Amino acid sequence: MNRLTKVASASGIVLGLVLGTGITAANADEEPASAEALFSDFVDALNVSDAADAALDQTFDQLPAAEQERVADAIEEDPLSLMQFSSGAPTLTSGSATVALPAPARTSAGSITTASQHSVPDSKRATARNAASAPHIQTAASNPRYTATYPVNASLFGVTTGTFTMRYVFEATSTNVTRNLECTGWFTGAAGVWNISTSQSNYVSGGSGACTVRYNMALAFKGSLFSANKQQQLIYKGTRLTSATLKNV
Incomplete structure (x- = not known):
């Protein structure tokens, strides 16, 4: 049921009340808000900027009445269809x-063999051990x-x-x-x-x-x-x- 049909139905409800046909007053509340009011509520709900709000209202106001009703119907049926x-x-x-690559694997035996083949002062040997135990990261261009x-x-x-x-x-x-x-x-x-x-x-x-x-x-x-x-x-x-x-x- 589109908005124009809803308005007609609401008018029939009012006429029924006048003629005493037994239609309850509660049904009269079904009369929809105006197209302009519904569109304004929708824009407010979107929470757009003030500039966008003004631009949307101006564009809607310039639409023919029939098009405003079509937009209002779409808002009620599926607002996302307007987007x-x-x-x-x-x-x-x-x-x-560059990417980080893990260091090549080392064996303890290899390290020991290398150390035994060279005479290195204690201070230099300690420095070498510290360097060997520190994380070793290679970078390669990707x-x-x-x-x-x-x-x-x-x-x-x-x-x-x-x-x-x-x-x-x-x-x-x-x-x-x-x-x-x-x-x-x-x-x-x-x-x-x-x-x-x-x-x-x-x-x-x-x-x-x-x-x-x-x-x-x-x-x-x-x-x-x-x-x-x-x-x-x-x-x-x-x-x-x-x-x-x-x-x-």
């Missing part, structure tokens, strides 16, 4: 990295490190209310991804009634590396809970982007 998601182009930055960033804006009437961002860090040659280092995603912006959880997965196969982030979104409004799930994914073959997707899941 638009637009992704920017992924960016890739590079930087070198393949270059690359960081891919993939933002997706959530907006209402073209006004950005928040941004989903995923970050994929990996090591690669020009033709092959060799190791994944990080795959994360997060939401920034208006919190309000949003409840967002994320899960991530990644893999390297055949020289291609992939990072996938899933967002489970829930929105509570006027006693109802609405949900939607989005998935971002980046796939690189070496330093070449082969896929950047955003889809419903």
